[in-house]
Amino acid sequence: MRKTALLIAAAALLGSVSAQAAEQAIHIDRQPWSFAGPFGTYDRAQLQRGYRVYKEVCSTCHSMKLVAFRNLAQPGGPGFTEAQAKTVAAEYKINDGPNDKGEMFERAGRVTDYFPSPDPNEQAARARFNGSLPPDLSVIAKARGVESGVLRGILNMFTQYQEGGPDYIYAYLTGYGKPPAGEELTPTQHWNSVFPGHKTQMPPPLTDGQVEYTDGTPATVSQYARDVSAFLMWAAEPHLEARKRIGFQVMIFLIVLAGLAYYTKKKVWADLH
Amino acid sequence: MSHSNYQPKNSVLAWIERRLPIFGFMHGSFVAYPVPRNLNYWWTFGGILSFMLGVQIITGVVLVMHYTPTSLEAFNSVEKIMRDVNYGWLLRYIHANGASMFFLAVYIHIFRGLYYGSYKEPREVLWILGVIIFILMMATAFMGYVLPWGQMSFWAATVITNLFSAIPVFGKSITQFLWGGYSVDEPTLQRFFALHYLLPFMIAGVVVLHIWALHHVGQGNPAGIDVKSDRDTVPFTPYATVKDNFALICFMILFAWFVFYIPNYLGHPDNYIPANPLQTPPHIVPEWYFLPFYAILRAIPNKLLGVVALFSSIIVLAFLPWLDTSKVRSARFRPLYKQFFWVLVVTCVGLGYLGSQPAEGIYVIVARILTAYYFLHFLVILPVLGYFETPKPLPKSISEPVLGKSGVAVGIGARAPRKN
Numbered sequence: 001m002r003k004t005a006l007l008i009a010a011a012a013l014l015g016s017v018s019a020q021a022a023e024q025a026i027h028i029d030r031q032p033w034s035f036a037g038p039f040g041t042y043d044r045a046q047l048q049r050g051y052r053v054y055k056e057v058c059s060t061c062h063s064m065k066l067v068a069f070r071n072l073a074q075p076g077g078p079g080f081t082e083a084q085a086k087t088v089a090a091e092y093k094i095n096d097g098p099n100d101k102g103e104m105f106e107r108a109g110r111v112t113d114y115f116p117s118p119d120p121n122e123q124a125a126r127a128r129f130n131g132s133l134p135p136d137l138s139v140i141a142k143a144r145g146v147e148s149g150v151l152r153g154i155l156n157m158f159t160q161y162q163e164g165g166p167d168y169i170y171a172y173l174t175g176y177g178k179p180p181a182g183e184e185l186t187p188t189q190h191w192n193s194v195f196p197g198h199k200t201q202m203p204p205p206l207t208d209g210q211v212e213y214t215d216g217t218p219a220t221v222s223q224y225a226r227d228v229s230a231f232l233m234w235a236a237e238p239h240l241e242a243r244k245r246i247g248f249q250v251m252i253f254l255i256v257l258a259g260l261a262y263y264t265k266k267k268v269w270a271d272l273h
Numbered sequence: 274m275s276h277s278n279y280q281p282k283n284s285v286l287a288w289i290e291r292r293l294p295i296f297g298f299m300h301g302s303f304v305a306y307p308v309p310r311n312l313n314y315w316w317t318f319g320g321i322l323s324f325m326l327g328v329q330i331i332t333g334v335v336l337v338m339h340y341t342p343t344s345l346e347a348f349n350s351v352e353k354i355m356r357d358v359n360y361g362w363l364l365r366y367i368h369a370n371g372a373s374m375f376f377l378a379v380y381i382h383i384f385r386g387l388y389y390g391s392y393k394e395p396r397e398v399l400w401i402l403g404v405i406i407f408i409l410m411m412a413t414a415f416m417g418y419v420l421p422w423g424q425m426s427f428w429a430a431t432v433i434t435n436l437f438s439a440i441p442v443f444g445k446s447i448t449q450f451l452w453g454g455y456s457v458d459e460p461t462l463q464r465f466f467a468l469h470y471l472l473p474f475m476i477a478g479v480v481v482l483h484i485w486a487l488h489h490v491g492q493g494n495p496a497g498i499d500v501k502s503d504r505d506t507v508p509f510t511p512y513a514t515v516k517d518n519f520a521l522i523c524f525m526i527l528f529a530w531f532v533f534y535i536p537n538y539l540g541h542p543d544n545y546i547p548a549n550p551l552q553t554p555p556h557i558v559p560e561w562y563f564l565p566f567y568a569i570l571r572a573i574p575n576k577l578l579g580v581v582a583l584f585s586s587i588i589v590l591a592f593l594p595w596l597d598t599s600k601v602r603s604a605r606f607r608p609l610y611k612q613f614f615w616v617l618v619v620t621c622v623g624l625g626y627l628g629s630q631p632a633e634g635i636y637v638i639v640a641r642i643l644t645a646y647y648f649l650h651f652l653v654i655l656p657v658l659g660y661f662e663t664p665k666p667l668p669k670s671i672s673e674p675v676l677g678k679s680g681v682a683v684g685i686g687a688r689a690p691r692k693n
């Protein structure tokens with residue numbers, strides 16, 4: 001009797017709580033990513049395409065200060081050769097100095113240089129975008145996520161869902177549209193279905209055919225968005241492949257060890273009378 | 274407190290032993306030390322906690338070799354660790370997830386204590402030392418979370434340090450003293466860094482006292498009755514060591530799952546955004562292990578009272594030995610307490626959920642109900658229950674259900690240690 005009353009009370013509380021929780025969520029579709037799951041690895045060709053999209057489109061507004069040209073040739077990354085990374089770096093002019101005369105000078109980029117930023121400082125960037133700052137993209141794929149309710153959230157622990165960042169970025173890049181009736185936009189605002197508050201200062205960056213793909217991959221907005229999101233995931237988590245590979249070895253080791261420890265325990269305790 | 278007459282055979286060790294009886298001490302504490310034979314796996318978490326403290330200290334010291342505690346460089350130096358330091362990502366993910374695993378283990382350890390009445394006579398001091406460790410752990414983890422200097426680091430530090438401003442008269446001065454300025458800034462980061470390095474060693478010190486007290490009064494056990502004869506116990510080594518070892522490896526599998534496969538699952542994405550004092554995140558949420566306390570804080574409309582409730586919810590644990598009036602330790606023999614125990618568990622989990630949600634609407638109302646119940650449990654139900662509850666009959670001794678009255682091994686009861 002008391003138990004039933006308790007259960008009903010608990011169910012009523014839970015019901016009203018989950019009703020409120022359901023009101024807030026924006027739905028974001030999950031995308032298939034090659035780097036998801038326990039054996040996930042980056043798709044080199046995809047990272048290379050993603051790098052092109054980043055370089056030709058995003059890098060005109062966004063910085064990526066934590067990534068260096070040498071990283072492009074690092075194991076577990078886009079798989080550029082050392083020579084390719086060098087060539088990519090050399091295309092950039094880097095401000096360096098002071099030299100021994102005390103003067104700043106320009107030189108060609110080297111592999112040890114970090115990706116140069118489009119604006120000299122934050123104020124300059126904000127001035128371009130009406131006060132909004134295009135965020136640095138180095139760790140953006142880990143700095144964004146997807147809200148999952150409690151049950152889904154718990155499930156994510158078992159399904160190893162860690163791709164909320166790229167899912168969000170993909171949805172953001174492909175989420176532009178007309179504002180619903182009654183919503184006013186200022187001239188610099190754009191309607192986006194997943195951006196918090198829906199009014200973003202980033203103009204839709206991608207259009208079909210904008211970046212040339214040489215490997216036959218369709219040159220569409222959604223393909224660009226997918227590729228650049230994967231690239232951003234790599235930029236944020238460059239050691240993901242090593243992590244998952246070592247993780248598997250550690251798991252096997254621990255499971256075998258647990259088995260041995262279990263039988264040792266069984267044997268030792270069996271002697272006990 | 275010596276449980277052995279151990280004499281090292283090696284002449285060098287024997288020479289040392291005559292001057293400092295450390296080997297006999299170690300032998301007495303970790304080999305010959307008698308433990309109740311009916312301990313179940315909930316008793317393995319003490320060992321797991323010691324292991325986690327070691328893991329945090331070792332990974333922490335190595336992280337410090339690469340970390341820069343300045344507001345300009347902290348975020349980038351952590352990213353450098355993640356990108357450029359050999360296996361830096363591993364160190365950092367072990368340390369960040371290690372804190373969560375540490376808390377998971379400590380919560381299990383504490384609820385074990387609640388269920389089996391581990392805090393009762395003669396283990397009051399042991400229990401209070403545990404509460405002190407818990408408080409130090411919370412302080413350590415809170416300050417550690419500030420170090421990567423992300424948005425959540427900064428704003429969690431702001432929210433929590435601001436709590437002190439609720440103290441009447443001195444609030445403002447205390448808060449500014451904590452900050453080392455007029456807001457959370459570089460001086461705050463640097464003092465938190467110093468303290469984050471210091472506190473784990475203080476924890477280690479209190480852990481020594483905790484274990485000393487434990488070895489002095491002896492371990493409790495699931496039956497909650499005293500050890501009466503040698504038949505009730507087994508030597509720590511090999512019996513407890515192999516069991517602790519197995520449990521620890523299972524725990525490490527869980528730990529590895531987080532570190533290698535879902536290292537950012539327990540973290541908040543906002544902490545990968547560098548701290549920005551000019552931009553408040555829409556929802557400031559602490560790490561999961563603080564959520565129940567955060568819910569209690571926000572459940573109360575008055576700031577000062579909220580802070581008082583927050584601290585009371587932890588301090589109340591220290592008074593448990595006197596709040597619980599029942600003479601029977603284990604919930605196994607307390608039919609009513611057992612039910613209230615599970616209601617408390619659900620309450621704490623519920624508070625944890627509410628702590629992660631915005632403080633508005635129905636969430637606040639439910640948080641208030643659960644907060645009230647939390648205190649009701651400790652301040653009313655526990656004291657009163659001791660008088661009204663009729664406990665089930667206690668077994669005569671620990672070994673009785675296992676060995677039978679005659680001392681001959683009989684069939685294994687559900688609760689007795691399995692003979693495996």
Ligand code: HEM
Pocket residue numbers: 326329330331332333334335336337340351365368369372375410413414415417418419420421469470472473474476540
């Ligand atoms: C009781 C043991 C400890 C706990 C519970 C703890 C907890 C934490 C937490 C929660 C973080 C933030 C992790 C993140 O999100 O990045 C952190 C960071 C840090 N801790 Fe600890 N810690 C402990 C011991 C230590 C020790 C002994 C040291 C050094 C001697 C240390 C050094 C650091 C450093 C340098 C960071 C910043 C790097 C980072 O964010 O990963 N910790 N700690």
